[in-house]
Amino acid sequence: MSEWTRKDLLGLEELSTEEIELILSTAASFKEISTRAVKKVPTLRGKTIVLFFFEPSTRTRSSFEIAAKRLSADTLNITTSSSAIQKGETLKDTFKNIEAMQVDCIILRHSSSGIGHTLSKCVTPSIINAGDGCHEHPTQGLLDMFTIKEKKGSLNNVKVSIIGDITHSRVARSNIWGLKKLGAQVTVCGPRTLLPRDIDKLGVKVTTSLPEALKSADVINVLRIQRERQEAGLFPSLREYAIRFGVTREKLERFARKDVLVMHPGPLNRGIEITPDVADGSYSLILDQVTNGIAVRMAVLYLTLQANADGEEE
Amino acid sequence: MRLLIKNASIIDARSKRDEKADILIVDGKISSIDSGIAAKDAEVYDAKGMLAVPGFIDMHTHLREPGFEYKETILSGTQAAARGGFTTICCMPNTNPVADNQGVIEFIISQNRKAGLISVLPIGAITKAQQGKELSEIGDLKSAGAVALSDDGKGVMNAEVMRRAMEYASMVDLLVISHCEDTNLAAGGVMHEGYVSTVLGLKGIPRIAEIAMAARDIEIARFTGTRLHIAHVSCKETVELVRRAKKEGVRVSCECCPHHFTLTDEAVKDYDTNTKVNPPLREPDDLRALKDGLKDGTIDCIATDHAPHAEAEKDVEFDNAPFGITGLETALGLVMNELVCKGELTLMEMVERMSFNPARILNLDKGYIAEGADADITIIDPNKKWVVEKEAFLSKSHNSPFIGMNLTGKVIATVAAGRIVYNAAG
């Protein structure tokens, strides 16, 4: 099995197939810890992890925090309202200050694509991308893959359709990179105005027809539609979106395979991109995704912090 | 004041002169060109093995003064220009206050007189405060010394305003330079829209933002019969529009920038904010079209779009960084490296695109080497290999994606109005 040498996890684009497999198999080992009476191992005792969230997030932030705590790391939460950013300090200054406090890892969510790449070059703590703009959300991609793999045994030749606002979705990008590397067949589906230019060059099938996307899929991953996109004029109304692209039980029964599985990165807009009977129904893997998210994030923290510690020794 | 440049290989596009000779300069003018000139009490510059070309003219520079002196001043900008071999530069009006009135134009001219290195010719704003609404006092701008008009930095979105600007400007014989960018189509974009922007998750600026406005402005020029110059052409379709318009007799000229024929959007992949420029770095096909356009004369000239920004301003999130690349000091190196050395342009063609054509477009009596002409001469070592170094920039800013790049061809000395204003030898 390959070795892990990266101190940062910025995206799935730069990872090799072996590295992704290593994270997924490590995550499988970590999953057991969360089933114990004492859900904690001492592995990262004495490590300090800062959760730096410039965008609101409950799900991802708490998942990372639980993952860190189950590995015995100390965590600190910083959100925009409490940070110095609003006092005119640049992000780089803020990071230099955090670095000077000898923290070991920064988990970063920010609305600007690529910010992790920029900052990882100027500070030594591990940087884990928890979502940067419309670029990547690697741990979400990994936990989606983990969840599919858990149900299907392998990702090879599994057909996954990603439905919704592909243009603005970091979840879509991380999924596409990761799934393609592990041999899955990916289709993206959404309104033409929410499909980014040249997306087909990533090796995915592109369609604007939901029935088409549902037809052959083993798994469908429904993305959250943001109200702002409608306000920006990218589609006419949420009502029309729900009619054309909303995933409902009727559409699944009519077009999809009987054993199709449905995922959603959350939070849900019930009744818009997904109906409650689908989200809560037998197709749904949504809560498995949440459970698996912790194991995947524990694996990522373990691997990156270990690699960063090795680096310091040399 | 007498200066004798000895043993230089003179390349001049107007006379098509390409021969070795000495040049004697007296009181800022070229007094004679001949072999074996002997002149007592003249300062002698031995240019053996070097090229002597007409001083470069940059139609598109941002000098930042007044208002943004921390990025660049007229002094530092002209020092940088001299290092890049430019003896005349035209500065864009997007200062603070905007150069939309006589006062700012006169201020720039007077600041440059103090700097005393090269010629700085101000470009006035087309509309007041570059808002795209009301025309500036175009006649006054002309009287104060503006050589052209532009709202560079943004496109004039209202076609009616653009039409009236071009008509009014033609009355006082001022060239209108169009920054072709439909701001609605480009809104929020930070790089070229294509595969790379899709992968990086950065908002793209679609090529039609440039093409659509270039097509519109060409049609306005055709309709009004006035002259139009299109700034920083970056798309292959724009090159084709200009090519066709020229054939059809429309009075249009255009320029392109070294970074646009050197780098593609792939350069953005590392989120280096020094690659963030407007118009954005495009695709390989566009680079090909720019080179072909330069060769066949569709693109008249090479301009730098020198856009200095302070390090702290660029050292931020890609989305929040300002657009622009510092260009004066790397222009010749990139032109030599990417065009001349690779057989895209001859030295003669390079001189035409960098000296003679800009002068022709701006109606300047410059851009050539002949007896009686202004003694603006750039001395080049065409074989000199050098590395672009951050510390070496004379500009106040060094926001260049070319730092660390190996280039062939370097400016060794710059003579402006008969004086050596830059000498690499120190």
Added chain:
Amino acid sequence: MALKVKSNLMDEQMIRRTLMRISHEILERNKGTQNMGIVGIRCRGAYLAKRVAQMIKEIDGGKKVPVGVLDITLYRDDLTMIAACPVVHSTKIDFDVNDKKLVLVDDVLFTGRTIRCALDELIDMGRPECIQLAVLVDRGHRELPIRADYVGKNVPTTRDESVEVRLTEVDGKDEVILLTQEDA
């Protein structure tokens, strides 16, 4: 630092006999298999634990003793000192450890640090009645106050020697060998 074989400490037959003796001792000391659980430490301790459980079942008239596997990677105190990132395998103990008599099984007892990790991990899982330790080889040089309840063979070694236990399940054959530094 190449190592060469100094001597063969145990062969297949001897390993089998030794494990059989340990199995008898475990039964004797605990007066049967009441409330017992056997836990092997990955990787070779896990196979030894399975063998001991099988032997106990044979001796004690077919009574099955639950067997678990412990991966101590996450409890190691030297994680930051080893060059490559150790691969994490899962711990798999399918029975409740509370109030059990646990027999922890490993191949070689050396500094005692691995056992310390295993004890911590087991105690995090619950409150066993007691934990006993069985090892195939005890080579001395303890760094912690830990001793084995059942020892297959005591082997005097120097610190720079190495004891390697090879098992059919992993290595293709059963043997225990002593390795020493190659002379320069």
